[in-house]
Amino acid sequence: MSRANHPMRRFGPVLWHTTLTLVAVAMVFPVLWALLTSFKPANDIYSVTPFSAEPTLDNYVRVLADWPVLTLLGNTFVMAAGVAVGQILIAVLGAYALVHFSQRARGPILVLVTISLAIPPQALIIPQFLMTARLGWLNTDAGLIVPQLGTCALAVLLLVQHVEAMPRSLTNAARLDGARPFEVLWHIVLPALRPAISAVAILVFITTWNEYLWPLLVAPKPEDTTVQIGLTQFQTAEGNDFGGLLAAATLTSIPIVVVYLFASRRITDAFLQSGIK
Amino acid sequence: MTLLTGPSRGVRQGAPRRVSSALRPWLYLSPLLLALGVWIYGPALFTLGLSVLDWNLTTPPTGFVGADNFARLFRSADFWQALGQTLLYAVALLPFSTVVPLLLAIMLWQRPGRASTVYRSLLFLPVMMAPVAVAVSWKFMLNPLLGLANEVVGWFGIPPVNWLGDPSTALLVIVAVTAAKVTAFNMLLYSAALSGLDRRTIEAARLEGASSWEITRFVVAPQLVGTTVLLGTLSLVLAGQWVFTNVTVLTQGGPDGVTDNIYYRIYTLGFEFFETGTASAAAVIVLLVFAVAGIGWRLVRRSHVPR
Amino acid sequence: MTITASTTRAGSADLRLDSLTKSYGGTVALDAIDLHIPAGSLTVVVGPSGCGKSTILRVLSGLEAATSGDVYFDDVAVTTHAAGDRDVAMVFQDYALYPHMSVEQNISFRMRLQARHDRRSGPSRDKIARQVQDVAGLLGLDALLKRKPAQLSGGQRQRVALARAIVHRPQVLLLDEPLSALDAQLRAAARAELLRLHREIESTMVLVTHDQHEALSMATHLVVMDNGRVAQSGTAEELFRRPGSEFVAAFVGSPAMNFTARPHGRIGWRATDARILGDADTPGPGLLVEGVVDVIEFTGDSRHVLCRADGSTFTIVQRDGESVPRSGDVVRAEIPQHQLHHFDENGNRTND
Numbered sequence: 001m002s003r004a005n006h007p008m009r010r011f012g013p014v015l016w017h018t019t020l021t022l023v024a025v026a027m028v029f030p031v032l033w034a035l036l037t038s039f040k041p042a043n044d045i046y047s048v049t050p051f052s053a054e055p056t057l058d059n060y061v062r063v064l065a066d067w068p069v070l071t072l073l074g075n076t077f078v079m080a081a082g083v084a085v086g087q088i089l090i091a092v093l094g095a096y097a098l099v100h101f102s103q104r105a106r107g108p109i110l111v112l113v114t115i116s117l118a119i120p121p122q123a124l125i126i127p128q129f130l131m132t133a134r135l136g137w138l139n140t141d142a143g144l145i146v147p148q149l150g151t152c153a154l155a156v157l158l159l160v161q162h163v164e165a166m167p168r169s170l171t172n173a174a175r176l177d178g179a180r181p182f183e184v185l186w187h188i189v190l191p192a193l194r195p196a197i198s199a200v201a202i203l204v205f206i207t208t209w210n211e212y213l214w215p216l217l218v219a220p221k222p223e224d225t226t227v228q229i230g231l232t233q234f235q236t237a238e239g240n241d242f243g244g245l246l247a248a249a250t251l252t253s254i255p256i257v258v259v260y261l262f263a264s265r266r267i268t269d270a271f272l273q274s275g276i277k
Numbered sequence: 278m279t280l281l282t283g284p285s286r287g288v289r290q291g292a293p294r295r296v297s298s299a300l301r302p303w304l305y306l307s308p309l310l311l312a313l314g315v316w317i318y319g320p321a322l323f324t325l326g327l328s329v330l331d332w333n334l335t336t337p338p339t340g341f342v343g344a345d346n347f348a349r350l351f352r353s354a355d356f357w358q359a360l361g362q363t364l365l366y367a368v369a370l371l372p373f374s375t376v377v378p379l380l381l382a383i384m385l386w387q388r389p390g391r392a393s394t395v396y397r398s399l400l401f402l403p404v405m406m407a408p409v410a411v412a413v414s415w416k417f418m419l420n421p422l423l424g425l426a427n428e429v430v431g432w433f434g435i436p437p438v439n440w441l442g443d444p445s446t447a448l449l450v451i452v453a454v455t456a457a458k459v460t461a462f463n464m465l466l467y468s469a470a471l472s473g474l475d476r477r478t479i480e481a482a483r484l485e486g487a488s489s490w491e492i493t494r495f496v497v498a499p500q501l502v503g504t505t506v507l508l509g510t511l512s513l514v515l516a517g518q519w520v521f522t523n524v525t526v527l528t529q530g531g532p533d534g535v536t537d538n539i540y541y542r543i544y545t546l547g548f549e550f551f552e553t554g555t556a557s558a559a560a561v562i563v564l565l566v567f568a569v570a571g572i573g574w575r576l577v578r579r580s581h582v583p584r
Numbered sequence: 585m586t587i588t589a590s591t592t593r594a595g596s597a598d599l600r601l602d603s604l605t606k607s608y609g610g611t612v613a614l615d616a617i618d619l620h621i622p623a624g625s626l627t628v629v630v631g632p633s634g635c636g637k638s639t640i641l642r643v644l645s646g647l648e649a650a651t652s653g654d655v656y657f658d659d660v661a662v663t664t665h666a667a668g669d670r671d672v673a674m675v676f677q678d679y680a681l682y683p684h685m686s687v688e689q690n691i692s693f694r695m696r697l698q699a700r701h702d703r704r705s706g707p708s709r710d711k712i713a714r715q716v717q718d719v720a721g722l723l724g725l726d727a728l729l730k731r732k733p734a735q736l737s738g739g740q741r742q743r744v745a746l747a748r749a750i751v752h753r754p755q756v757l758l759l760d761e762p763l764s765a766l767d768a769q770l771r772a773a774a775r776a777e778l779l780r781l782h783r784e785i786e787s788t789m790v791l792v793t794h795d796q797h798e799a800l801s802m803a804t805h806l807v808v809m810d811n812g813r814v815a816q817s818g819t820a821e822e823l824f825r826r827p828g829s830e831f832v833a834a835f836v837g838s839p840a841m842n843f844t845a846r847p848h849g850r851i852g853w854r855a856t857d858a859r860i861l862g863d864a865d866t867p868g869p870g871l872l873v874e875g876v877v878d879v880i881e882f883t884g885d886s887r888h889v890l891c892r893a894d895g896s897t898f899t900i901v902q903r904d905g906e907s908v909p910r911s912g913d914v915v916r917a918e919i920p921q922h923q924l925h926h927f928d929e930n931g932n933r934t935n936d
Contacts, residue, residue, distance in 0.1 A: 016384060017392070023381065024399040027457050030414040031406050033425065037417070046423035090308040097305035109306065116317045118567055120518055122540040123560035126547045127323035128316060150316030156309060169680035172647050177694035177748075178668030178701070181301060187693075191684040210407050212522045217548065228409040232526060235413060242417050249410035260405045264398040271404065271462070272469050 031253050038247035045243045059247035066244070067234055068223060069251055075141070076226040079215070080208040082145035084201045087152040091200065092193065094152075095159035096185050100171060110160070116153045121213060129217050139224040144215060148208060155200045158273060162196040163189060199270035206267070209256060227252045321564070327557035346554035347562075356559065358534050359542040365448065366538055367516040373456040374463050374512035375505050381460070382467035383493070397468070403461040412526035415454050416441070444535040447528050451536050454527070455520045463508050470504045471497075514570060517541075539563055596788040597657040597671075597755040598623040599644065604653030606639050613639040615812040616653065622805055623658075626782045626789045630799035631809035631835070637792045640809075641758045644790065646670045657756070673749035673787075674758040677765070679741045681733040681748070688729040691748045692716050719751040722784070739770055750785055759791040763798060775802060796836055800824065808832050827852075830931035839888060841925070842898040844873060849934070852925040855888070855901040858917040860909065871919045873898060877909045891915055 025032075037045050038059050040052040063069060098106050128147050137143030166189065174188045190197075215226040222233055234248050260267055328346055350356050381400060385393045403411070418425040419440040427437040440450050474497065482496045517538040524530060530537035530545060539559060547556035599621035606614040614636045621627045629637045642648040643655060646667035654663045662670050682690050689696075692712050699706040707715075720726050723743045733741055742762065749757055762778065763771045779802060782789050793799055799806060800820045807817040808831075815835075816828045827833035833841045833852045842858075843850045851871060861867060875893030889900045889909060900917055902908075909915050926935040 016388065020381075020384060020396045020400075024396055027400055027403050027461060030411045030418070030454075030457075031402075033418060034410065034414040046420070046425075046428075048425060048428050090312055093305045094309035097302045101302035101305070103302050105302075105306075109310075112313060112318070113309070115571075116313055118571060119317060119321060120540060120560075120563055120567065122518070122521075122543045123324055123564050124317065124320040125544070126327060126553055126556060126560070127320035129548075130323075131315075131320070147316050149312045152309065152312055167678060167680065169676040169678050170682065172667075173674070173676060173680040173682070173748075174693075175647060175667045176645060176672065176674050178697050179693075180668075183697065188682060206405060212409060212525070213544075216525075228407055231407075231409045231413060235416075235526075242420075245413055246417060249407075249413045252407045253410040256405050256407070257402065260402070261398070264401070267405070268397070268401055268465060271401075272465055 031250070031257070034246040034249045034253075038243065038250050040243065042241075042243050045246075059243040060251075062241070062244045063234075063247045063251065066238070067230065067248060069227075069248070071223060072225065072227045072230040073251075073255065075144075075219075075224060076209055076228070078141050079144040079148075079211075079226060080205045082141065083148045083208040084204040086145060086149045087155045087204050088197055088201055090149060090152045091155035091159045092185075092190070092197070094156050095163045096189055098156075098160055099163040100181070100184070100189075110157075113153045113156050116150070117157075121151075125213065125217060128214075132218055137218070139219050139221040143218045144226070147218070148211070148214060155204060158200055159193065159196060162193055166192050196273075199266075199273050202263075202267055202270040203273075206256060324557045324560050324564070327553055328561045330554060342554065346558035350555050350558045350562075355534060355537070356539075356542065359537045359539045362448070362534075362536070363517045363538040363540075366452065366520055367513040369448070369452045370456060370459060370516040370519065371509060371512050373452075373460045375509050377456075378460045378463035378508075379467050379501065379505065381464045382471055383497070385464075385468060386471045397465075401461050401465055403457040404465075406458075408458070408522040409526055411457075412454065412523050415450070416527055419450065441528055442532055444532050447532060447536050451520050451523050451528065454523050459512070459519060466508065467501070467504060470501055474500055510574070514567070595755055596624040596786050598659070599756065599788060599790070600656040600659075601640070601643070602654040602656065604643065604655065605651045606636075606643055606648065607651045612812055614643065614650075617812075617814055619807065619814055619817065621788060621790060621807075623788050624786060625805040626779070626791065626803060627805040627807060628799040628803035629790065629792045629807045629809060630794065630796055631815070633794060634811075635809040636812045637794075637809050638760060641674070641760055641790065641792055644756070645672050645674050645758055670756070671754050672756045672758060673752070673754035675742075675745045675749050675760065675762050677761045679733075679745040679765075681741055681744055683733055686730050686732055687725060687736070687744050687747075688716060688720075690733070690744060691719065691751050693748070695752060715751050719747045722750075723747050738765060739774070742766065742774070746781070750781075750787070753785065754787055757785070757787040757789045759789065761793055762791065763793070763795075771798075778802060797838055800836065808835055810835075826933070827925065828933050830927045833925055833927070833933075839899045839901065842873075843896075843927075844871065844898075845896075846926075849926065849928040852927060853919040853923060855899040857923040858900045858919045860889075860900060860902060860906065861916045861918055862907065867916070867918045868920070870921045871924055872916065873919070874914065874916045877911050877913045877915055880909070880911065889915070 036050050039055040039057070040047065041054055041056045041058060044052045044054070098109060128150075132138060132143045132147055135143070137146070170188055170192070171184050174184045179187060210228065211226075212228050215229050216232075219225040219229065222230065225233070231245075231248055231252050235245055238244055329341060329343055385397055385400075419427075421427060421437055421439040421442065424440075426440060430438065438446055440446050478496055478500075479492055482492050487495070517540045520536075520538065521540055521544075524536050524538070524541050525544075528536040530541050540563070543556050543559045543563070546552045546559060599619075601617050601619040604614055604617045604619075605612065617636075617640075619640070629640055631637050639648075643650050646662070646665055646669070650663055654661050656662065657670065682693065685693065695707045695712045695715065699708070699712065716729075717726075720729060723746060725740075725743055725747055728736065728740060728744070733744070736744065742765070759778075763774050766774055775798065778789075778791075791802065803820050805817065806820045806823050808815040808823060810831050816823055816832045823832060823836050827836060827841075830843070830850065830852065834843075837854060839855045841852045841854055843852050853871060858873070873893065875891035875898060877889055878892050878897070879890045881888040881890070885904065887902045887908065889902055891898055891900065900915075924935070925933065928934050
């Protein structure tokens with residue numbers, strides 16, 4: 001619908017643009033300021049001007065030298081990807097079974113899945129931590145990934161919705177064609193789920209990347225931890241080196257933000273789908 | 278089955294593949310059930326158990342202590358303060374979960390186009406940004422001596438504020454920092470709800486001579502009530518969790534416990550003081566509240582939905 | 585769609601349902617049905633919505649298991665056989681073409697699966713390619729083999745669905761409302777093509793429709809269903825000329841049969857069997873009906889004269905050439921004795 005025909009136009013254009021710009025700036029500001037400050041030399045970092053007279057990469061050099069940035073980014077990537085892949089596997093198999101195998105347990109299982117969404121993580125971290133420690137998984141990828149597979153409820157519910165939305169005649173046709181249950185899943189259901197799976201993957205990846213509490217507990221060792229924790233450790237260690245700290249913060253944020261700016265539509269759609277549950 | 282043509286063709290003889298068909302669904306469900314059982318429900322039961330045991334993490338448990346942990350919890354002033362703060366957070370974040378994102382979503386919806394898309398992408402950014410990075414950045418800006426915040430308020434003649442160290446401002450800061458992400462996410466949900474509206478109802482109202490304000494009030498708003506109730510409820514219930522990271526990085530519950538809440542309390546009790554029993558007791562209380570709220574929600578929905 | 589001669593022929597199976605019941609929770613969809621579908625026939629199962637006709641297809645195909653009773657293919661009990669084990673093919677109402685596969689891949693899917701399941705004696709890649717080519721030629725799909733279903737028209741999709749079903753020459757071919765998705769004009773042509781297909785492929789075809797006209801014109805064997813039971817089965821002619829119940833009488837034939845009340849039951853008569861009497865004519869033996877003309881529908885080669893009489897209505901079909909009554913006229917018509925159908929209070933036929 002073109003602007004001229006839009007049924008509601010409460011705000012004049014000036015007010016509209018001004019308000020939205022202000023809010024947008026407010027939203028973006030913390031990371032933006034961190035970015036700008038990270039290029040300022042040490043004596044200048046508290047200045048109010050956005051750009052320094054002598055922009056420098058010193059902060060970054062220092063951070064990259066003192067801080068195992070790449071290792072941390074790597075650890076975080078492995079964790080986020082691992083959890084995303086793991087949850088998708090769980091969710092695809094589970095959703096297929098819940099929708100296509102008629103069984104009486106379907107209702108109760110869905111209830112269990114839904115309820116698990118409502119359980120606050122803080123109520124579970126103590127036993128989760130103890131189990132992870134018992135398994136010898138502290139400071140390992142396994143310890144970061146496997147326990148976080150328990151929060152697969154959202155992935156499961158979303159995929160169940162999508163699998164249910166597939167016309168039954170398609171899977172019936174495949175069954176008639178002699179496809180065994182796994183073949184039906186692989187050849188017919190999975191291709192149809194591709195967009196849903198990528199949306200869920202994006203969602204889980206980003207959420208896990210930003211996860212703070214679990215990595216804090218389970219991987220406190222500086223070389224084995226994630227960027228989020230690493231950043232707080234940097235803060236504790238280098239206390240006053242805010243230039244470096246903000247450079248580090250920028251490095252932490254940038255990967256996802258960059259990906260987002262390229263694929264914002266895809267990503268917002270992914271989050272959108274999770275809300276419509 | 279072979280593809281011979283001719284009269285010898287027929288149905289495949291012999292027992293069909295029904296042997297494992299009873300087992301098969303469970304095979305597919307096992308990863309899900311394992312994940313939930315081992316990492317969610319198991320720990321939940323464990324927490325319940327821990328709340329009635331005397332155990333710190335280092336030595337084996339020394340025995341059943343019944344409600345002692347709960348008693349200790351209820352006796353500590355910290356607990357009640359944390360509980361109260363949890364409510365404060367819930368109330369403080371409520372407008373940022375409902376009113377603010379709604380207004381933003383409506384504004385974006387009114388003028389669809391390239392500008393709108395750009396704004397929406399920017400406004401959604403806080404959801405992407407690493408919470409620790411954001412918190413750290415705020416810490417920098419809120420530095421009482423040299424930080425940007427105090428510089429700016431100085432322009433208005435206001436003396437410098439110890440944002441994070443002053444009990445009267447610390448909570449507000451946490452709320453403000455968390456509000457951005459909450460607003461961003463909920464704005465998207467409202468946008469979805471708005472795009473699902475039937476534009477014809479608005480056109481019909483226009484034809485009947487309704488003003489823009491009347492349309493918003495009588496046509497659009499009522500259709501958004503469901504979403505608002507949902508988001509409001511979620512906000513009240515989850516506010517304490519949403520602020521967790523910011524509290525941990527910026528204030529550690531202080532000063533004087535002013536930014537503490539029940540979730541942070543569970544964390545500190547468990548992992549700083551190693552009072553697992555008390556921590557678990559607090560966790561059990563939270564679970565109970567959730568359970569009651571959940572059942573209440575269910576009852577309310579059942580009575581409202583006409584069948 | 586044109587069907588050209590093929591070279592391979594295959595067998596067909598004799599189908600039998602024995603005391604078959606299918607219920608879903610509390611509802612009984614099929615109530616202890618005994619049904620025989622002759623091998624090689626084109627059997628049409630017809631009836632109002634909810635009569636159970638689609639359920640019969642599902643049970644025959646194996647997509648759903650019977651609650652009790654048995655299904656026999658050529659005297660072999662296939663009741664517990666899975667859908668893929670029965671040598672049954674089906675054309676679904678929405679065609680159910682695999683959207684991410686090309687036409688060729690859709691058609692060859694079953695055989696590719698077989699090749700994979702049975703690496704030694706399953707069909708070879710050459711064989712698969714050949715049979716796909718054959719059936720594509722048969723149904724005029726050669727030019728479309730590489731396309732995806734989304735790029736095809738409704739009629740083309742239907743042909744692909746058919747091709748997929750018959751490529752391996754199944755013994756039983758099930759069709760679920762195959763013509764309902766087509767426009768009226770395409771439907772007549774498609775009907776003829778299905779009949780030609782039946783001649784070509786020799787499979788036992790079981791077709792489900794709600795359209796009684798389609799049913800009458802296509803069936804070599806007709807089954808009318810009502811509420812989970814078989815109301816009557818036989819040839820189309822049998823069901824038309826000697827309907828065994830009021831239900832079948834009213835369902836089969838268009839316009840629907842007219843009924844006149846009698847002390848113990850009703851008499852049914854067809855609109856086409858009635859002859860309007862002129863003022864001078866004397867009625868012969870048979871039924872005499874009288875009424876006031878309400879509406880006249882012109883159908884091209886005839887007129888449907890709808891009349892009212894004592895609170896009920898009846899329709900007479902009048903051919904061209906006879907004098908045209910007008911709305912409001914009183915009209916008398918007679919139906920010869922031998923064209924009357926007598927029914928008792930329970931709706932069952934009483935005359936021969």
